Every structure is written in structure tokens, then in C-alpha cells.
Amino acid sequence: MAGQLNPNLLLAVPLAPLAGAIIAGLFGTKFFGNKIGRVSSHSVTILGVLIAFVISVMTLQDVIGGAKYNGVVYNWMTVAGLKLEVGFLIDSLTAMMMCVVTFVSLMVHIYTIGYMKDDEGYNRFFSYISLFTFSMLMLVMSNNFLQLFFGWEAVGLVSYLLIGFWYTRPTAIYANMKAFLVNRVGDFGFILGIGLILAYAGSMNYAEVFAQKEVLAQAVLPGTHWMLITVACICLFIGAMGKSAQFPLHVWLPDSMEGPTPISALIHAATMVTAGIFMVARMSPLFELSDTALSFVLIIGSITALFMGFLGIIQNDIKRVVAYSTLSQLGYMTVALGASAYSVAVFHLMTHAFFKALLFLAAGSVIIGMHHDQDIRNMGGLRKYMKITWLTSLFGSLALIGTPFFSGFYSKDSIIEAVHNTHIAGAGFANVAVLVGVFVTAFYSFRMYFLVFHGAERFGKHHDDHRHDAHHAADDHDAHHHGLAPGQKPHESPLVVTVPLILLAVPSVLIGYFTIGPMLHGEFFKDVITVAQSHPGMEELTKEFHGALEMGLHAFLSLPFFLALAGVASAYYCYLVNPRVPAWFYKKFHAIHTLFDNKYYLDRFNEIVFAGGARLLGNGLWSVGDKGLIDGLLVNGSAKLVGWGSRVARTMQTGYIYHYAFTMILGIVLYLGYLLMFPKT
Numbered sequence: 001m002a003g004q005l006n007p008n009l010l011l012a013v014p015l016a017p018l019a020g021a022i023i024a025g026l027f028g029t030k031f032f033g034n035k036i037g038r039v040s041s042h043s044v045t046i047l048g049v050l051i052a053f054v055i056s057v058m059t060l061q062d063v064i065g066g067a068k069y070n071g072v073v074y075n076w077m078t079v080a081g082l083k084l085e086v087g088f089l090i091d092s093l094t095a096m097m098m099c100v101v102t103f104v105s106l107m108v109h110i111y112t113i114g115y116m117k118d119d120e121g122y123n124r125f126f127s128y129i130s131l132f133t134f135s136m137l138m139l140v141m142s143n144n145f146l147q148l149f150f151g152w153e154a155v156g157l158v159s160y161l162l163i164g165f166w167y168t169r170p171t172a173i174y175a176n177m178k179a180f181l182v183n184r185v186g187d188f189g190f191i192l193g194i195g196l197i198l199a200y201a202g203s204m205n206y207a208e209v210f211a212q213k214e215v216l217a218q219a220v221l222p223g224t225h226w227m228l229i230t231v232a233c234i235c236l237f238i239g240a241m242g243k244s245a246q247f248p249l250h251v252w253l254p255d256s257m258e259g260p261t262p263i264s265a266l267i268h269a270a271t272m273v274t275a276g277i278f279m280v281a282r283m284s285p286l287f288e289l290s291d292t293a294l295s296f297v298l299i300i301g302s303i304t305a306l307f308m309g310f311l312g313i314i315q316n317d318i319k320r321v322v323a324y325s326t327l328s329q330l331g332y333m334t335v336a337l338g339a340s341a342y343s344v345a346v347f348h349l350m351t352h353a354f355f356k357a358l359l360f361l362a363a364g365s366v367i368i369g370m371h372h373d374q375d376i377r378n379m380g381g382l383r384k385y386m387k388i389t390w391l392t393s394l395f396g397s398l399a400l401i402g403t404p405f406f407s408g409f410y411s412k413d414s415i416i417e418a419v420h421n422t423h424i425a426g427a428g429f430a431n432v433a434v435l436v437g438v439f440v441t442a443f444y445s446f447r448m449y450f451l452v453f454h455g456a457e458r459f460g461k462h463h464d465d466h467r468h469d470a471h472h473a474a475d476d477h478d479a480h481h482h483g484l485a486p487g488q489k490p491h492e493s494p495l496v497v498t499v500p501l502i503l504l505a506v507p508s509v510l511i512g513y514f515t516i517g518p519m520l521h522g523e524f525f526k527d528v529i530t531v532a533q534s535h536p537g538m539e540e541l542t543k544e545f546h547g548a549l550e551m552g553l554h555a556f557l558s559l560p561f562f563l564a565l566a567g568v569a570s571a572y573y574c575y576l577v578n579p580r581v582p583a584w585f586y587k588k589f590h591a592i593h594t595l596f597d598n599k600y601y602l603d604r605f606n607e608i609v610f611a612g613g614a615r616l617l618g619n620g621l622w623s624v625g626d627k628g629l630i631d632g633l634l635v636n637g638s639a640k641l642v643g644w645g646s647r648v649a650r651t652m653q654t655g656y657i658y659h660y661a662f663t664m665i666l667g668i669v670l671y672l673g674y675l676l677m678f679p680k681t
Contacts, residue, residue, distance in 0.1 A: 005062055005069040010088050013052045013059075013098060014137040017105075020048030021130035028123030041123040045130040046109045052137065053102035060095040064524075070143055070207060082204070089143030089206060091528045093346065096519075097140040097278060100350055104270035104357045105133040107500040111361050112262045114496035115368065119260075125165060129266060132158040136271040140278060145194045145204040148279070152190065152243065155272045156183045162263040163256045172258040179252035186242015186249050193235030196221075197286075200228060210285045217289040233286055233293035237300075240276025244330050247304045251602055253327055254311075257319040261364030264319060268326040269357035274349050277333045281342040285530040288340065294535075295425040298338025302426065302433035305331025307600070309437050312444035314596045317374050318363045321448045325400060326356060328437060332415050335430050340535035341418035343525045347516070348411035355399035355408055355508035358501060362393040365497050366452060369490040370459060373483035376448055381457040385490040390453045392501040397449050399508045401442040401564045404555040407512030410548065412438075414520060414541065416560055421537040438560045442567025450575045459484045513548045521545045 026032050028041035036044075069090040076084045088094075108129060116122050135158055139151025156179075164176030194204075200219055201209045209216075219228035240246065245253040253273070257264055267273060280287060280297065287293055305328050312324035329352050336345035367374055369386050383390040399408035416438075419430050484490065492498065518524045521542045531538055545551065555561050574581045586593055598604065 005059065005067050005090055007069065007071060007073060007088065009055055010059065010069065010090060010141070011073060013055050013102075014134050014141065016048040016051040016055075017045070017130045017137070018048075018134040020045035021127045021134060024123050024130065025127035028127065034123070036123075038122050041126050042109070042113050045126040046106070048130060049102060049106045049109055049133055052133070053099070053106050056095065056098035056102045059090060060099050063090065063092050063095040076146075082198075082202070084146050084204070085144060086147055087143040087205075088141045090141065092524050092526075093278075093281065093528045094140055096346070096350060098137065100353045101133065101136050101140065101270050104353055104504075105129070105266060107357065107361070107504055108262045108266045111265075111364070111497055111500040112260075114494050115262055115364055116260060121165060125162075125260065125262075128158060128162050128165070129263060132162065132263075132266060132271060136275070139275055143206055145197070145206075145209075149191065149194060152239070152275060152279075153187065155275060156180065156187070156243070159256070159263075159267055159272050162267070163259040165259050165263070169258065175252075175255040175258040179256055182249055182252040183242045186239045188238075189235045190239020190242075193232045193237075193239065196228060196232040196235065206282070213285050213289060216286070227290065227292075229286060230290040230292045233283070233290050234296055236283060236286075237276075237280060237293065237297055240280055240334075241300065242276070243279075244273050244276030244334065245304075245327055246276070246300050246330065246334055247307065248602060250304060250308060250327055251599070251606065254320055254323045254599070257317065257323055261319065261360060261367060264323070265357045265360035265364070268323065268360060270353040273326065273330055274333075274353065277330070277337065277345055277349050280334075280337045281346050281529060284342045287337075288530055288532040288535065291424060291534075294338050294340060296338075298335060298422075298424055298430050299426040301331045301334025301336075301338055302430040303331070304328070305335055305437045306433040306440070309440040309444065311596050311599060313440065313447070314593060315444075316377055318366060318376050318379075318448065318452065319360070319374060321376070321444060322356070322359050322363055325359075325441065325445065328441060329356070329400075332412065332434060332437070335434060336415045336418055338424060338430070339415075339418045339422035339427070339537055340424070340531050341415065341422075341538055341541070342529045342531070343520050343538065344411065344414045344418050344541075346525075346529075347512075347519050348408075348415060350515075350519075351399070351407040351411045351508075351512050354504055354511065355396045355406075358392060358396040358504040358508050359400065361497075361501055361504065362389050362396060365389040365493040365501065366393075368493050368497065371484050371488070373459070376451040378458055378461075378483060379452045380455045380459070381453070382490050383453040386453075386492045388492060388498045388501060392498075392505045393449060393453065395505045395508055397445045400445050401567065402438060402560060403564065404561065405513060405552040407508055407510065409555065410512035410516040410551065413551070413555060413558070413560060414516070417541055417544070418537050421540045422535070424535075435559065435563060438563040439567040442564040443571050446568045446571040447575055450571055455576050459490065460486050460488055513552070516548050516551070517545075 023036070023044045024041040027035040028037075067090075069088060072085045072087040074086040076086065078084070109126070112125065112129065116125055119125065132155065135151050135154035137151075139148060139155065142148045142151060160176045160180045162176075163179050164172045166172045197209055197216070198204055200216055201212050203209055213229075216229050216232075217227075220226065221228050221231050238249075241249045253268070256267060259267075287297070308324055308327035308331060312321055312328065315321045315324060329348070333345045333348050333352070336342070336348065365386065366379070366382065366389060369382065369389070370379060373379075395406075399406040402409045402412040416431075416434050419427060419434055422430075520538075595601070
């Protein structure tokens with residue numbers, strides 16, 4: 001019935017994956033005696049996510065019918081009138097996110113059965129990914145900042161465990177620590193933003209905060225001329241920059257490829273990296289009060305969309321190519337947020353979740369077929385051996401570059417149009433960035449596609465520089481062979497791997513066509529996303545929309561289509577027709593290649609400035625504060641003082657009565673002298 005949702009049924013959505021994670025984690029690992037086997041571990045976690053997905057679909061149907069829910073599930077505590085609660089806000093935005101998160105997670109769970117079948121940490125991995133799903137669901141279902149922050153930190157913690165899943169590898173430990181620390185930088189800004197809103201609104205509940213938005217819009221940060229809402233929104237967005245890997249807090253995401261491929265799909269498609277996009281869309285009533293904050297969001301997203309795409313061109317690790325495309329597409333979503341096209345950003349979040357999960361899982365299928373060799377220079381001609389992986393990868397790539405009628409086209413083209421219609425400061429640069437990004441995305445996507453599936457077969461040979469995915473949780477020095485040996489041929493992955501690819505390919509092709517009308521130009525997000533009258537970009541976009549079919553047909557005459565076509569044609573010519581062209585570019589523009597290869601030297605900058613500064617400060621605090629002041633003066637100094645006093649006192653303890661009498665007389669004389677010098681008044 002419209003207007004009613006069962007809170008107990010809603011509670012089962014996050015708790016079902018949590019129950020699976022607890023069972024697999026407690027009873028399926030060596031630490032607790034490994035009381036259940038692999039089949040039981042993956043069965044219980046998949047069942048938990050399946051239950052969550054089914055209820056999420058039912059919830060979305062009810063929400064489309066008019067149902068909503070905003071209530072408290074659990075009262076944690078009340079402090080000086082401030083209520084700290086666990087609660088759910090279920091509307092169209094939440095219901096859509098619930099379906100996306102649970103569906104992609106379900107596909108990843110099933111896929112993991114085949115991908116991790118030989119891994120010793122099989123049960124532990126299923127526990128982690130199920131816990132990750134629980135954390136993301138708590139984040140998107142929250143109706144208050146406290147629960148939002150809990151889910152925010154929980155996905156960060158579990159991502160740390162998953163990126164460093166193969167903890168015997170130094171590179172994995174470095175990567176998960178890097179992700180953890182960079183996200184703490186963003187989270188510092190995030191909690192400052194929450195604190196400012198709490199201090200001035202007096203509540204952590206979304207509805208209560210949004211009800212005071214006019215008051216917040218007039219407040220000024222004490223001691224400054226800065227508008228409070230601008231500072232608070234920028235602080236919140238700094239948190240999103242960490243979670244959603246925006247420049248310059250993007251540096252953790254490419255290194256997170258050290259984790260197993262299934263978690264790369266889960267983190268980079270539907271969960272952690274989309275948390276920041278979701279949060280800003282949820283906070284649209286606040287962000288719409290500050291053009292300065294929106295301009296900041298727009299410029300950061302533009303930089304990320306363009307410059308991270310450039311880095312994808314020179315990558316040779318199949319997973320890193322897809323990772324940099326994730327960075328670029330997150331930049332597109334952020335650009336849409338800055339242009340006040342929140343519904344477009346969320347729409348691209350949804351379509352991207354399907355085709356990016358597809359591309360990551362397809363990359364994992366290639367890695368299996370190549371015996372864990374990840375270097376695309378060692379591949380070629382895999383179309384003949386891996387037809388399902390080839391076809392689904394083609395669909396994912398076509399969706400990624402915005403091919404008309406594919407899902408990515410409808411969301412990506414809408415972003416480009418929304419940016420064209422906005423007048424926020426920085427819109428000119430953003431317009432150029434998203435257009436150039438179309439060519440760049442098409443080029444690096446089909447560079448990878450052509451090198452992997454077409455051209456000459458380069459596998460089964462000795463390669464000095466190939467990389468591998470340590471699929472068996474061994475370190476880089478183990479004796480396990482990676483890559484195809486001479487005479488070996490690639491092979492298609494088992495059904496447990498290819499079926500999720502097929503199921504993800506379907507929405508990657510179709511979902512944009514069927515949902516663009518209601519989601520962007522209908523009432524799907526009515527009363528959920530707020531857009532100010534001073535930002536009419538979405539109204540203009542709606543006026544220009546005449547149906548998904550006409551939009552797709554018109555695209556064949558648009559600039560983005562020709563840019564994407566040029567990117568595909570350039571990749572085809574450079575890597576299949578005339579491979580000497582990339583070598584010529586490398587020779588002529590070696591300096592630029594070096595700049596890209598070193599990722600704009602941002603990692604080096606962070607190591608020298610931030611890590612080096614932290615080490616310098618730490619050494620200073622240790623040598624001066626800890627060693628000198630605390631140990632030297634307070635601890636050792638007090639001990640020396642007591643020892644000196646003891647030695648003095650010991651010299652006076654002679655055992656002779658006349659010595660004690662002399663001391664008593666001397667004390668009396670000194671006391672009398674004191675009284676004579678300082679008589680009482």
C-alpha cells in the first residue's frame with residue numbers, strides 16, 4: 001500500500017549480509033576452528049545478499065508506488081537534548097541505491113566462487129565482502145549524519161581489509177595503508193562539516209537539518225566573513241573527495257588493484273567510491289545554498305575527469321586501465337553534482353555501476369584465462385578462446401565510451417548537456433574537460449580491448465616485464481608460475497564466472513534506455529533532490545528531451561559521438577593497423593609519457609611533503625618531546641632528583657647522637673632566623 005513500508009523488513013536488508021559475514025567469519029576461518037566448509041561459507045553469504053536484493057527490489061516497487069519511510073530503528077542515547085539514533089530514510093534515491101548495491105554485490109559473490117576457488121582465504125574473503133555490503137547499505141539507508149558517518153567509516157575499514165587481503169605481499173600492505181591514510185584526510189574534513197552543521201542546526205537528523213536550511217544560509221563562520229554553509233559544504237565534499245577518489249585525494253584508488261579482482265569490482269562500481277557521490281546528492285538542499293561550494297565541486301570533478309583519463313592511456317596492467325577509467329567517470333559524476341544536475345550524477349552512478357562491474361569482472365576472467373598474467377602487452381587474440389568474456393567486454397566498453405542506445409550513453413550525454421547549460425564559475429573549463437574526456441575514454445578503453453582480444457597472439461612467450469595477480473595469496477617471490485607457458489592456450493572461464501558477466505551485460509546495455517525518462521525528466525526524484533530556481537540547467541535539459549529513442553538517434557549527429565568514434569578509430573589504427581605510431585609518440589613525447597607514468601609525481605610529492613614532513617615532525621617530537629622532555633627531564637630527571645636527595649639524606653644518617661643533636665640545634669637556629677627576618681604581621 002502506498003505510504004507504508006515495513007521497518008522490520010527494511011531492517012533485514014542490512015542485517016542479512018551482516019549475518020552471513022558473521023557466520024562465515026566466525027565459523028569459516030582458522031582462527032575460530034574452521035567449523036564450516038567453503039560451500040557453507042559462500043552459501044550463507046550469497047543467501048544473505050540475495051535476501052537483501054529481493055527485499056530491495058520489493059522496496060523500490062513500493063517506493064515507485066508512492067511509499068516512503070523515515071523513522072527511528074534504535075535510540076542509542078540522548079545527550080543534552082541531542083538524539084543519537086539509528087534510523088532509515090527510504091525514498092527513491094535510497095531504494096535505487098539499495099538495488100544497485102545488492103545486485104552488483106550478488107554478482108560479485110557468485111563470481112568469487114570461481115575466481116577465489118584455490119585461495120586459502122576463501123571463507124575470510126566471503127566474510128569481508130558480505131560485511132562490505134552491510135556497511136554500504138547502512139550508509140545509503142541512513143536518515144541521520146551519525147549513521148552516515150558509521151557507514152562511511154565502516155566501508156573504509158573493510159576496504160582496508162580487502163585491499164590488503166593478500167597480506168604477505170608488501171605491495172598489498174602498502175596499498176591498503178595508503179588507502180586508509182588518504183581516506184582519513186578526507187574524513188577529517190567530513191567530520192568537520194558534520195560538526196559545523198550539528199553546532200548550528202542542533203540536530204543530526206537529515207529532515208530536521210534541511211528544515212533549517214534558510215537559517216543556515218544566513219549564518220557566518222565566527223571570526224571570518226565566510227558563509228557557514230559554504231564552509232560546511234566544502235568540508236563535506238572533502239570527505240567525498242577521499243571516498244570517491246577526486247583529485248588530489250585520488251592517489252589511493254589505482255594502488256587498490258593489489259586486492260583480488262572481485263573486490264576491485266565491488267569497491268569501484270557500486271559501493272565505496274560511489275558513497276561520496278550519493279552523499280552530495282543527498283545533501284542537495286544544503287549544496288544548493290552555496291554557488292561557491294558548487295563551483296569548487298565542479299572544478300575538482302573536471303580536473304579528475306580529464307587528467308585521470310590521460311593516465312589510463314599509458315597503463316599496461318588490465319586492472320589499472322579499468323581503475324583509471326573509474327577515476328575519470330567519478331569525475332564526470334562530480335561535474336554533474338557541481339552543475340546542480342544531481343539526478344544526472346546519480347543516474348550515471350547507476351549505469352556506471354553495472355558496466356564498470358562488468359569490465360572489472362571481465363578483466364578478472366581474462367586474468368584467469370591467462371593464468372594470472374595482467375599485462376595487456378602479453379595478450380592478443382583472446383576473442384577466439386574466450387568468446388563470452390570477449391562479447392561482454394565489448395558491451396561494457398561500448399557502454400563506457402557512451403555509444404548511443406547503451407546505458408552509459410544516456411547518462412554521460414546528459415552530463416555533457418547539463419554542464420553546457422550551467423553558468424556556475426568554472427563551467428567553461430568543465431565543458432572542455434568532459435568533451436575531451438570523451439575522446440580520451442574511447443581511446444584507452446579500446447586500446448585495452450584491441451590489445452586483449454584482437455591482433456596477434458602474444459601469450460605463451462617469455463616476457464621480462466609482465467605483471468601478475470597473486471591469485472593464490474602468495475608473495476611476489478613464490479615459485480608459482482604466472483602467465484601461459486609456451487604452447488599453452490587461454491581458456492574460457494567456468495559458468496560461475498561467465499554467468500555474472502552475462503547478467504551484468506544486460507543492464508549495461510538496456511537500463512539507460514528504460515530509466516532515463518522517469519529518473520531525469522519524470523518525478524522519480526521529486527521531493528528527494530532539491531535544485532534552486534537560480535540553477536535552471538535541469539529544466540533546460542528536460543525541455544530538450546523528447547524520448548530515449550529520439551535522444552539516441554540524434555546522438556549520431558552530435559559532437560560527443562564523433563569524438564568517441566575518433567577515439568575508437570585512433571586506437572584501432574595505433575594498435576592493430578600501425579603499431580609503430582605509439583612507439584613514435586613515445587619517442588617524440590617521452591617527457592609527457594614520463595609525467596603520466598609517474599602519475600603527475602603526486603605520489604612523490606606526498607612522500608616528500610606530507611610523509612616526509614610527518615616523519616620530520618615525528619622525529620622532532622620523539623627526540624625533543626619524548627626522549628628529551630618526557631624521558632630525559634620528567635622520568636629520568638625525577639629519578640635522578642630522588643637519588644640525589646637520598647644520597648644527601650643518607651650522609652646525615654650516621655647513627656651518632658651528637659650529630660642528630662647538632663642537626664636539631666641547627667634547624668632551630670635557622671627557624672629563629674627566619675622568624676626574625678619575616679616577623680608575622
